[in-house]
Amino acid sequence: MGTIVLKDVQKRFGDVTIIPNANLAIKNGEFVVFVGPSGCGKSTLLRLIAGLEDVSGGEIIIDGSDAAQLPPAKRGLSMVFQSYALYPHMSVRNNIAFGLKMAGMPKPEIEAKVAKAAQTLNLTDYLDRKPRQLSGGQRQRVAIGRAIVRQPKAFLFDEPLSNLDAALRVQMRLEIMQLHQTLGATMIYVTHDQVEAMTMADRIVVLNKGNVEQVGSPLELYNNPDSLFVAGFIGSPKMNFVSGEVAGQYQAQTIGVRPEHIALSSQSGAWEGTIALAEHLGADTFLHIDTKVGGRLTVRAAGEYDQGPGAKIWLTPEKNRIHRFDQNGRAIKNAA
Amino acid sequence: MARAVSLRRRTIATAAAWLIGFLIFFPILWTIITSFKTELEAFSTPPKFLFFEWTTENYGIVQERSNYLRFVSNSLILSIGSTLVALLFAIPAAWAMAFAPGKRTKDLLMWMLSTKMMPPVGALIPVYLIFRDMGLLDSRGGLIAVLFLLNLPIIVWMLYTYFKEIPPEILEAARMDGASLWKELVYVLAPMAVPGIASTLLLNIILAWNEAFWTLNLTTSAAAPLTAFIASYSSPEGLFWAKLSAASTMAIAPILVLGWFAQKQLVRGLTFGAVK
Numbered sequence: 001m002g003t004i005v006l007k008d009v010q011k012r013f014g015d016v017t018i019i020p021n022a023n024l025a026i027k028n029g030e031f032v033v034f035v036g037p038s039g040c041g042k043s044t045l046l047r048l049i050a051g052l053e054d055v056s057g058g059e060i061i062i063d064g065s066d067a068a069q070l071p072p073a074k075r076g077l078s079m080v081f082q083s084y085a086l087y088p089h090m091s092v093r094n095n096i097a098f099g100l101k102m103a104g105m106p107k108p109e110i111e112a113k114v115a116k117a118a119q120t121l122n123l124t125d126y127l128d129r130k131p132r133q134l135s136g137g138q139r140q141r142v143a144i145g146r147a148i149v150r151q152p153k154a155f156l157f158d159e160p161l162s163n164l165d166a167a168l169r170v171q172m173r174l175e176i177m178q179l180h181q182t183l184g185a186t187m188i189y190v191t192h193d194q195v196e197a198m199t200m201a202d203r204i205v206v207l208n209k210g211n212v213e214q215v216g217s218p219l220e221l222y223n224n225p226d227s228l229f230v231a232g233f234i235g236s237p238k239m240n241f242v243s244g245e246v247a248g249q250y251q252a253q254t255i256g257v258r259p260e261h262i263a264l265s266s267q268s269g270a271w272e273g274t275i276a277l278a279e280h281l282g283a284d285t286f287l288h289i290d291t292k293v294g295g296r297l298t299v300r301a302a303g304e305y306d307q308g309p310g311a312k313i314w315l316t317p318e319k320n321r322i323h324r325f326d327q328n329g330r331a332i333k334n335a336a
Numbered sequence: 337m338a339r340a341v342s343l344r345r346r347t348i349a350t351a352a353a354w355l356i357g358f359l360i361f362f363p364i365l366w367t368i369i370t371s372f373k374t375e376l377e378a379f380s381t382p383p384k385f386l387f388f389e390w391t392t393e394n395y396g397i398v399q400e401r402s403n404y405l406r407f408v409s410n411s412l413i414l415s416i417g418s419t420l421v422a423l424l425f426a427i428p429a430a431w432a433m434a435f436a437p438g439k440r441t442k443d444l445l446m447w448m449l450s451t452k453m454m455p456p457v458g459a460l461i462p463v464y465l466i467f468r469d470m471g472l473l474d475s476r477g478g479l480i481a482v483l484f485l486l487n488l489p490i491i492v493w494m495l496y497t498y499f500k501e502i503p504p505e506i507l508e509a510a511r512m513d514g515a516s517l518w519k520e521l522v523y524v525l526a527p528m529a530v531p532g533i534a535s536t537l538l539l540n541i542i543l544a545w546n547e548a549f550w551t552l553n554l555t556t557s558a559a560a561p562l563t564a565f566i567a568s569y570s571s572p573e574g575l576f577w578a579k580l581s582a583a584s585t586m587a588i589a590p591i592l593v594l595g596w597f598a599q600k601q602l603v604r605g606l607t608f609g610a611v612k
Contacts, residue, residue: 052508073514085505089527098523099513146513 002186009058036207078147154186242294252324261321269314371581378577394582411561415544418483434499498532562587
């Protein structure tokens with residue numbers, strides 16, 4: 001079992017408050033992603049759950065009992081670090097076995113568990129190597145092996161893919177998702193990359209300045225962001241924001257429209273503009289269009305778009321895909 | 337080499353390096369040469385460099401006059417003992433400063449080092465009186481305590497710089513893996529810090545071995561190390577250059593051999609972890 005509940009968790013370093021007050025309930029087997037810009041407190045929150053930092057207040061309830069005062073070893077969690085944090089003086093085999101040895105497990109049992117973990121992660125041929133003889137992806141696999149072999153209540157990942165190159169990152173992302181399906185264990189995953197958050201998460205926790213901005217499934221956050229911050233953070237390319245007179249027409253301070261929810265026409269539409277830049281991705285074209293109403297807006301056009309920079313163009317946002325925000329940046333919900 | 341250096345410049349640089357090296361080594365070389373001269377030749381003018389009657393009689397006389405092995409064993413006990421005691425305190429101290437620093441850790445480190453800037457003679461009289469009253473004069477235990485405290489700041493500093501090079505996440509990973517504080521130190525930190533601990537150990541054995549001020553002032557015979565052995569040849573009856581040189585050669589020989597074998601670690605130690 002691996003349920004984790006945060007109750008009024010606070011963290012201060014001296015006079016600096018990192019986490020003012022965090023509340024969150026994570027279900028057993030859930031894949032939860034903490035996402036936010038750097039400095040938003042997501043790593044701190046993860047380290048509080050791990051026990052690597054002491055809470056300044058509040059409770060961290062793991063499987064029904066408060067673990068906030070327990071040392072990391074007593075919480076039954078595993079962690080995968082961004083820098084892998086492998087033991088450089090130990091072979092891959094001993095790296096994976098270290099936690100089991102610390103637990104005093106008998107040798108044959110350790111051997112069997114290490115062999116099984118190595119097989120799951122395609123590390124069998126590398127068991128006798130030292131970490132420095134492995135590639136980045138293999139090192140990260142060893143770090144994951146070290147985590148799974150202990151059969152923890154939950155896995156904590158602290159930006160595990162940030163040090164890998166783009167191609168490997170996509171591959172490891174899939175491997176971690178596969179692992180989650182196989183093990184069915186609770187996983188908390190910290191990243192600043194909203195693509196990782198969208199693709200991997202059952203639920204995303206968006207953090208901003210130490211506060212939980214919004215919690216929801218990827219599509220909930222995409223379709224119904226609670227605030228300007230979440231709206232701007234989730235989705236790629238970023239949502240367009242327009243303030244002023246146009247927003248006033250919708251009874252809002254600011255309106256937001258995603259690039260994929262704007263129709264283009266060379267004859268007529270709601271907003272007039274001129275194409276400034278075009279990014280051709282093959283399957284899509286991202287057009288950056290200078291408009292009178294809201295400055296430069298981004299529009300996603302399917303396939304290859306035939307108009308280039310300098311062309312006059314008309315934009316029409318999809319009516320029911322317009323997000324409205326008040327002067328505090330909170331979403332104005334449409335009356336259902 | 338990042339830059340192309342012309343042959344001429346390289347030749348000059350090499351020659352200069354050899355010259356400086358020779359200048360530094362010359363006093364030791366001269367001591368060794370002098371130890372093979374007779375007393376008369378030892379202070380002849382002009383000095384004789386190689387062409388004199390080589391003799392080993394000084395070594396024989398020095399052996400007869402004083403018990404070399406007793407001084408050596410004292411030197412060994414004092415230098416190794418004080419270094420081991422210091423490590424016992426310095427490893428946990430450096431661990432705490434490197435991995436759980438507080439607001440004042442940097443100040444504390446500077447303060448510790450600043451104690452090395454005070455001339456030791458300033459503390460001689462109080463220390464001497466304490467030693468006299470506690471019956472520690474001419475005792476190995478007392479000297480180990482002095483040498484250990486004397487070198488502790490440097491040992492803590494060296495270990496601190498080595499520990500700083502170890503990524504803290506590795507220790508955190510060990511904590512997540514269920515290692516207790518003790519196991520974290522023994523199975524993770526210590527093995528990774530072995531080169532650093534070894535060079536600290538070596539450098540401080542040499543520092544303690546060569547320490548003359550306290551060893552001369554606080555010992556007479558029973559606990560006297562090799563520094564006192566050398567000093568005994570500068571006596572009221574006059575200076576015996578050749579015998580003094582023989583004694584000095586015998587005193588530095590063990591540490592020279594140790595230094596030769598541990599060159600690599602020592603260079604690392606002397607650069608305080610700046611060179612990886």
